[in-house]
Amino acid sequence: MCGIVGYIGEKQAYPILISGLKRLEYRGYDSAGVSIFNKKVKVFKKKGKVSDLDDFASKQDTAGTVGIGHTRWATHGEPNDLNAHPHESMNGHFILIHNGIIENYSKLKEKLIDRGYNFISETDTEVLANLIEYIYLKGKVSAEIAVRLALSKVIGAFGLAIICREEPDKLIAARRGSPLVIGVGDGEYFIASDATPIVEHTKSVIYLNDDDVAILSRDGLSLKTIKNDSLTPKVQIIDLDIGEIEKNGFDHFMMKEIFEQPKSILDTFRGRVSLDKMEIFLGGLYNVMPKLIEAKRIIIIGCGTSWHAGLVGEYLIEDLARIPVEVEYASEFRYRNPIITPDDIVIAISQSGETADTLAAIKLAKQAGATVLGICNVVGSSIPRETHAGVYTHAGPEIGVASTKAFTAQVTVLAMIAIVLGYERKVLSKKNYDELIKELHAIPTKIEKILKSNNNYLKVSKLYKDATNFLYLGRGYLFPVALEGALKLKEISYIHAEGYPAAEMKHGPIALIDEKMPVVVLAIKDKTYEKIVSNIQEVKARKGIVIAVVSEGDTIIKKLADHVLEIPETKDELCALLAVIPLQILSYHIAVLRNCNVDQPRNLAKSVTVE
Ligand code: G6P
Numbered sequence: 001m002c003g004i005v006g007y008i009g010e011k012q013a014y015p016i017l018i019s020g021l022k023r024l025e026y027r028g029y030d031s032a033g034v035s036i037f038n039k040k041v042k043v044f045k046k047k048g049k050v051s052d053l054d055d056f057a058s059k060q061d062t063a064g065t066v067g068i069g070h071t072r073w074a075t076h077g078e079p080n081d082l083n084a085h086p087h088e089s090m091n092g093h094f095i096l097i098h099n100g101i102i103e104n105y106s107k108l109k110e111k112l113i114d115r116g117y118n119f120i121s122e123t124d125t126e127v128l129a130n131l132i133e134y135i136y137l138k139g140k141v142s143a144e145i146a147v148r149l150a151l152s153k154v155i156g157a158f159g160l161a162i163i164c165r166e167e168p169d170k171l172i173a174a175r176r177g178s179p180l181v182i183g184v185g186d187g188e189y190f191i192a193s194d195a196t197p198i199v200e201h202t203k204s205v206i207y208l209n210d211d212d213v214a215i216l217s218r219d220g221l222s223l224k225t226i227k228n229d230s231l232t233p234k235v236q237i238i239d240l241d242i243g244e245i246e247k248n249g250f251d252h253f254m255m256k257e258i259f260e261q262p263k264s265i266l267d268t269f270r271g272r273v274s275l276d277k278m279e280i281f282l283g284g285l286y287n288v289m290p291k292l293i294e295a296k297r298i299i300i301i302g303c304g305t306s307w308h309a310g311l312v313g314e315y316l317i318e319d320l321a322r323i324p325v326e327v328e329y330a331s332e333f334r335y336r337n338p339i340i341t342p343d344d345i346v347i348a349i350s351q352s353g354e355t356a357d358t359l360a361a362i363k364l365a366k367q368a369g370a371t372v373l374g375i376c377n378v379v380g381s382s383i384p385r386e387t388h389a390g391v392y393t394h395a396g397p398e399i400g401v402a403s404t405k406a407f408t409a410q411v412t413v414l415a416m417i418a419i420v421l422g423y424e425r426k427v428l429s430k431k432n433y434d435e436l437i438k439e440l441h442a443i444p445t446k447i448e449k450i451l452k453s454n455n456n457y458l459k460v461s462k463l464y465k466d467a468t469n470f471l472y473l474g475r476g477y478l479f480p481v482a483l484e485g486a487l488k489l490k491e492i493s494y495i496h497a498e499g500y501p502a503a504e505m506k507h508g509p510i511a512l513i514d515e516k517m518p519v520v521v522l523a524i525k526d527k528t529y530e531k532i533v534s535n536i537q538e539v540k541a542r543k544g545i546v547i548a549v550v551s552e553g554d555t556i557i558k559k560l561a562d563h564v565l566e567i568p569e570t571k572d573e574l575c576a577l578l579a580v581i582p583l584q585i586l587s588y589h590i591a592v593l594r595n596c597n598v599d600q601p602r603n604l605a606k607s608v609t610v611e
Contacts, residue, residue, distance in 0.1 A: 002085075002099035002609070003027040003071040004180065005197050006161040008171045008216050009188025013067030014057070016190070020197030021050045021069045023245060026253075026399050026599070026606040027099075027193060028073025031084035035095045037168045038064030043095060045084035049600075066168060068161040068191070070097035073605040076105070077122030086163075087126045089133035090117050093165050094143070096132070098125040099193060100157030100178040101610050108153070128154065132162070143167045144215050147174065151213070151226045157356065157610065161191045171216045174226070175208040178609045179354050179382055182206040182214055182221065184235055189216040193607075194378065196397060199240045206233045207380050236380065244396045252598045254400030254492070258584050259451055262444035264395040264405040265577070268412040275441055278434050280420045284391045288345075291371055292417075293424045295323050295345045299338075299370075301330040301361045302349035303608065305403035305487065306410060309375075310349050311480035312576045313414035320428055320436075320573060321421035331357040331611065334364050342369030347417075350374070351398055351406035352607040353381025360611065362386050375413050377406050391417075400599045401606045402492050404584045407484060408447075408577050415440060415574060439571045443578070446568040450581045453565065457582060460547060460563050461589035464518045470495055471509055471544075472583070473502040474522035475532055481522055481576050485583030492601045493591040502528075502535040513544040520586070521561070522579050525551040526572040536560050549582050 003024025007013040017034045032053040033045030042064070044057035050071055070085035077083035085097040102108070105124035108131055113119075117130045128150065136146035143164035151158070157177030164170065173180055173191045183190030183198035183205055190198045191214075195205055206223070208214060212231065215222045223231040250256035257264075273280050285292065298317060300310035307329055314325040328338070330348070334357060340346070346365040350358045353376040362383065365372050374383045374390030377398060384390050393409035419436045422428035428436070464470075470489055474482035483499035490497045500509055502521065513519065519539045523532040533556060536546050540560060548561035551569045558564050565582040591598045 002073050002193070004068070004097050004099050004159055004161050004191060004193045006068040006171050006173065006191030007188070008066045008169075009185060009218060010065060011188065013064055014062035016201070017067050017069035018050065018054050020190075020192060021071045023196040024193055025050050025071050026401055028071050028605045029600050030072055030074050030079030031081070032069070032071045033084045033086050034067055034069040035086040035163060036062055036064035036067040037163055041092070041095055041163065041165055043086055043088060045081055045086070047080050047084065066163065066171060068095070068097050068163060068171065075101055075610055076124045083121045083123050085125060087121060087123060087129045089129040091133060091137070093133045093136060094129050094162060095165070096125065096129050096160055096162040098128060099159040099609060100176075102128055102154055102158065103156035104154065128158070143170065144172060144213070147172050148213055148226050148228060151176070159193060169217050173208065173214045173216065175212055176210045177356065177359070180208040182208065182216070184221070187218050189221060191216070195238050195240055195380075196245050199238060199245070200242050203237050204235050205238050206235055207385075238380070240397070245399065251592075252400065252588070254402055254404060254588055254598050257398055257400050257405045258581070258588065260396065261405050261408050261581065262447045262451075264409055265412050265447065266444045267394045267396065268409045269416065269440060270394070272416060273437055273440055275437065278437060280416050280437060282391055282416060282420065285373065285389055285417070288371055288373065288389045289424075292345055292421060296343055298323055298325045298345045298347060299340070299365070300325060300327045300347045300349065301333050301358060303330050303355050303357055305407050305484060306349040306351060306358075308480045308484040308487070309407050309410035309414065310347075311483070312411050312477060313347070313349075313418070315477050315480070316414055316418035316573060317421065320418040321425050322427050323421065330355065330361040334361040340365050340368035340370050344370040346370045346372045348372060348374050348383055348387060349410050350383050351377045351403055351410075353378045353383040354607050354609050356609050356611045359383060359386060375410055377409065399606070401601055401604050402488055402587070402598070407580060411576050412440070418573075436571060436573065439574055443570070443574060446570060446578055447581055450567050450578060454585060456565065457585040458589050460565070461586055461593055464545070464547075465590045465593040467495060467516065467518050469512065469517055470497040471505070471512065471517060471519045472497060472499040472522075473505055473519060473535060474499070474579075475502045475528040476526060477572060477576050478522035478524070478579055481579045481583065482520075484580055485520060485587070488584055488587035489590065491604060492587055492598050493594050493596055494602070495590065502532055505535060505538070510538065510542065513539055513542040515543040515545070518545045518547055520583065521546055521548045523548045523550050523557050524567065524575055524579060525554065525569065526575060533557065533560070549579050
């Protein structure tokens with residue numbers, strides 16, 4: 001949700017800022033801007049993509065070795081040139097970019113108007129720029145002090161990069177709630193919302209914590225809190241390869257990420273699932289394992305696709321380990337006064353590790369004394385730092401806004417947890433435990449096989465790309481997959497789609513079915529196979545179009561359905577990992593055929609750092 005970059009050093013800032021913004025564009029892409037300091041401050045901003053900004057700004061004088069850049073996902077004020085960041089304070093002393101929301105901005109704005117300030121944008125960010133400037137001029141203090149004093153008056157979330165016109169050899173960065181990483185180079189520093197724009201310049205980074213303020217100059221960095229306590233910067237080396245954030249020959253990141261799944265799942269269980277020893281070992285949960293094994297209740301929280309993975313987790317843990325599980329949208333959980341006890345285990349699932357609602361729900365659960373675990377993809381992000389213990393999914397950077405490989409990695413982690421708990425709690429026999437381990441190992445090869453049918457998916461996609469509605473049906477482990485398939489389609493192709501438990505169809509959605517309605521039915525040979533065959537018949541009796549995901553070699557559904565997409569057989573407990581793949585590919589092709597921007601769908605952002 002909004003991408004921030006900054007640079008101070010000896011190199012030209014503009015190319016670094018633009019290439020950094022392109023890497024962060026998944027965080028927001030409705031407008032973009034840069035500000036460069038070279039004797040005077042220049043600000044260039046444009047509605048639209050970073051490439052629109054570049055078309056405009058590259059024709060201007062962009063020389064300078066200090067600068068900040070921003071790609072926006074609008075919260076306050078529509079996406080236009082005026083509301084785009086950077087924002088200048090009224091008298092031009094401060095220029096800043098901001099990710100987050102200043103919640104008390106209207107009160108602050110009123111006070112500033114009373115003191116003679118005018119506003120040209122509708123943003124909360126301009127209020128902050130003016131507040132800093134007001135304190136700076138009135139108090140005759142340094143830029144750093146003005147920033148810290150202003151931030152102590154602010155309620156809300158911010159990741160900030162700030163230039164002061166009178167102190168041009170400095171960049172000030174500050175964070176509360178919105179992520180910020182500082183890249184440490186040789187006589188140069190980088191600021192970014194995550195490490196992806198930094199990694200091509202340096203692997204040494206400092207992750208800012210809430211209420212940290214960093215003052216960067218070519219000679220060094222000073223780190224302190226908003227309250228002026230000095231801090232010792234902790235430089236870490238990031239393990240991120242530039243190749244992982246390129247498209248590598250694919251037209252879109254989403255397709256690259258779909259095709260990466262055999263490898264990303266392998267990376268998720270690498271070093272954790274051993275066929276030699278026939279065991280699963282989750283180092284990140286080692287200390288909390290006794291508590292987990294004894295747990296009376298597990299609450300899983302997440303948003304979007306991560307919530308869908310959580311639903312699969314509920315089925316897995318209840319089925320294999322017999323521990324009651326509740327799955328909650330983090331945004332509901334945090335505001336609905338939930339009952340949380342110190343005996344509860346809360347598992348927070350998040351690809352980015354930055355989702356504001358999930359982060360707030362974690363804090364709430366911690367306050368209530370629960371043990372909070374994280375399942376996250378981005379190493380060093382806020383959620384793993386906030387939780388008591390956890391498991392990284394190690395799926396590699398996911399850049400396409402529609403989540404694909406993160407989902408299968410999250411389900412893989414949840415499957416590992418459920419299998420270990422099942423065995424330790426003596427619900428699973430050694431034989432079943434071993435069989436599940438072997439089958440988990442076989443999943444990447446089975447996904448490779450599914451990916452070979454890509455052309456088949458393209459053919460089906462061409463037939464239904466103009467449909468206005470889709471229904472997705474599944475039972476048991478495949479109900480959450482139906483939800484995820486519908487989400488994939490609607491978010492990238494803008495076709496309305498609903499996921500439903502197959503049997504629930506009779507209680508409403510069946511009324512929608514006619515000869516124009518494609519119904520994707522997840523109908524593999526599991527224990528509800530006969531039931532789902534009946535559901536397919538119910539759809540066909542109403543002239544619906546059935547696209548069925550079936551087990552290889554199925555002959556019964558082949559006769560009933562309009563199209564079948566075959567997937568290899570697997571154990572019921574792991575079928576979500578295979579069944580979701582055809583749905584991801586189907587939605588990808590349909591979106592491409594409809595000329596939609598697959599990697600950056602309208603109105604969405606990859607990392608939702610506002611509530
Ligand atoms: C956004 C993304 C989704 C993601 C959700 C939760 O809506 O577009 O792909 O599933 O946030 O994000 P998280 O990073 O917490 O998994």
